[in-house]
Amino acid sequence: MVRVSVVCCLKLLLLLALGGHAGADAPAYVDAPGGALWINVLHETLKHGLAPKSWTDYLHLTVGGTLSNAGVSGQAFRQGPQVSNVNQLEIVTGRGDVVTCSPDENSDLFYGALGGLGQFGIITRARIALQPAPKMVRWIRVLYSDFASFTEDQEALISADETFDYIEGFVIINRTGILNNWRTSFKPQDPVQASHFQSDGKVLYCLEMTKNFDPEEADIMEQEVGVLLSRLRYIQSTLFHTHVTYLEFLDRVHSSELKLRAQGLWEVPHPWLNLLIPRSTIHRFATEVFGNILKDSNNGPILLYPVNRSKWDNRTSVVIPEEEIFYLVGFLSSAPSASGHGSVDHAVSLNDKILDFCDKAGVGMKQYLAPYTTQQQWKAHFGARWETFERRKHMYDPLAILAPGQRIFAKASLPMSS
Ligand SMILES: Cc1cc2nc3c(=O)[nH]c(=O)nc-3n(C[C@H](O)[C@H](O)[C@H](O)COP(=O)(O)OP(=O)(O)OC[C@H]3O[C@@H](n4cnc5c(N)ncnc54)[C@H](O)[C@@H]3O)c2cc1C
Structure with a gap:
């Protein structure tokens, strides 16, 4: 030590x-x-x-x-x-x-x-x-209006040996603005024309990437970033980039938190929906959800980025889709008002429509941070892994005293064991 x-x-x-x-x-x-x-x-x-x-x-x-x-x-x-x-x-x-x-x-x-x-x-x-720990981070955002190009570029980046250090993305459905108002800590420096970009009412997809670097090696990093960006098919006038310390980048949401707290908008209900969608159905999902179900993304960011299953250890209790590439899609809604578009009811009804579509269309998604309320739902969530999960519960918490709020096991449902 x-x-x-x-x-x-x-x-x-x-x-x-x-x-x-x-x-x-x-x-x-x-x-x-x-x-x-x-x-x-x-x-x-x-x-x-x-x-x-x-x-x-x-x-x-x-x-x-x-x-x-x-x-x-x-x-x-x-x-x-x-x-x-x-x-x-x-x-x-x-x-x-x-x-x-x-x-x-x-x-x-x-x-x-x-x-x-x-x-x-x-x-x-x-x-x-x-x-x-890296010292600095080159932080980049570019916009796409074509979902296929956006996801193909994301997938190419996560599969490449030489690539960025962080890759995410989000969906913008306000049909008017440039960036949604979350993560306002990001300060676009140049090019200037990016700040004048108009979405013309189209759904936009923002690819967000970072490259870590030490200031002494900034030139090498710039060259590497230049090569990586040259392979992408984003709308050329929409390159946003900045550099911040590693700590500033990792703690970026806290900057937004402080601003939202000051406006009384942090301690409000957040009816979030986080889905893991297999690659094979992400296009069908996007067409319906971003084209039909959602009319705007003003109530919070919609994250969308791919990850690769081979980096997840299937011996853990985490439940993920079967395909090698799957997408994390996070609808991170806030509900600041008691009624109307900013209400919990409105957000929940949209979440329900999305879940209903997934169910009927056989999207093969798994929920992350799932808020299930019955054991039947949890069994369906775990699928073939339920048996192991239940066996471990009997082995390590036979009286079911731990985390009852997850509503997976009720105290009375478990027999006493030695
Ligand atoms: C603002 C915000 C942003 C988030 N962003 C992300 C994100 O980017 N990526 C992501 O993966 N998740 C994210 N999450 C979800 C986060 O991973 C979970 O909410 C997690 O439970 C948060 O930890 P906590 O300390 O707040 O847990 P708590 O809310 O205190 O606990 C939640 C549950 O976690 C379990 N738990 C907590 N502590 C322990 C422990 N010590 N031992 C065993 N079980 C425990 C229990 O089941 C407990 O009921 C975010 C959550 C919030 C509120």
């Missing part, structure tokens, strides 16, 4: 233990408490020139919380989700046992807890893989 540091956060004492170090043979890692916020893990590891490899878009979430789901962002195509970047966990099971687990030790609990929705134990510590 190289160093132990202490962080005070909201009166909670967080112990972060770092092991290995950048450039050494042994891969670097950090031991973080399950209740630590990712932003604090980042601050601590940056002091050592290191950082975790895989992120969520928003970092003011706990380590245990995102590992109990998956933890997905634009690095996942290359690094896998956060659950693919954990070496070891310490878990307090529903039986009250404190268990250290890893791929080699108590592996059934280790894989079960990753994406396990808190059903088998409370993650009290996670050993997270680290890499040398």
Whole structure:
């Protein structure tokens, strides 16, 4: 172990233990408490020139919380989700046992807890893989009006050896403006004509990418970015780019959070819908949802980007589509008003229409952060993996005391076991 540091956060004492170090043979890692916020893990590891490899878009979430789901962002195509970047966990099971687990030790609990929705134990510590932290980030957005070109370019980028470090995308259906008003921290610098671009009422697709770099090697990075951009088919007048520190980039949603909080728009209901859609049905999905069901995207961003299944470990509890490439499509709606277009009812009715279409059209999607309310729905969600999930529940939390809010297991439904 190289160093132990202490962080005070909201009166909670967080112990972060770092092991290995950048450039050494042994891969670097950090031991973080399950209740630590990712932003604090980042601050601590940056002091050592290191950082975790895989992120969520928003970092003011706990380590245990995102590992109990998956933890997905634009690095996942290359690094896998956060659950693919954990070496070891310490878990307090529903039986009250404190268990250290890893791929080699108590592996059934280790894989079960990753994406396990808190059903088998409370993650009290996670050993997270680290890499040398980049200093700066080239942050780029380009627009498309053709969905096929947009997704083909996204897929080519996530499949290439030489590519960007982060790849996401979002859909703009306001039919008037340029960018939706989320992530306003992005400051387009040039070219100037991009800021005058009009969408002419078309649905637009924004490809968002970053390239990490050290300032001394900015020229090399610019050349690499130039080559990558030259292969893409975006609308040429819509190149937006800027550069920010690595920390500023990773914590970008927090900048928006502060602005929304100041306007009283953060603490409002968020009836989100997050879907994992197989590549083979994403076009049918887009035609119906962006062409017919949704009339605008003013109530929040719509994320849409591909990831590759080979970076996800199928031994975890996370449920994903069967195809090698699938898309994360996140409808991140806010509902600031009691009635009308900004209401919860309106957002939920649109979500229901999207789900109904998926069902009837046989899109083969899986929900991420699924809000199911019955065991029957959860069984359908897990499919062939339900048996394993249920077996693990009996093994590690036989009285079903953990995370009842997920509504997967009711206390009374489980027999007492030894
Ligand atoms: C603003 C915002 C942005 C988000 N962005 C992303 C994103 O980009 N990518 C992404 O993948 N997800 C994202 N999420 C979803 C996020 O991964 C989940 O909501 C996650 O549960 C958040 O962790 P938390 O600390 O808030 O958990 P909580 O809300 O406190 O807990 C939620 C559930 O997680 C489980 N859980 C929490 N802590 C533990 C623990 N220590 N051990 C075991 N189980 C536990 C329990 O089942 C609990 O019921 C976002 C959420 C928000 C609110």
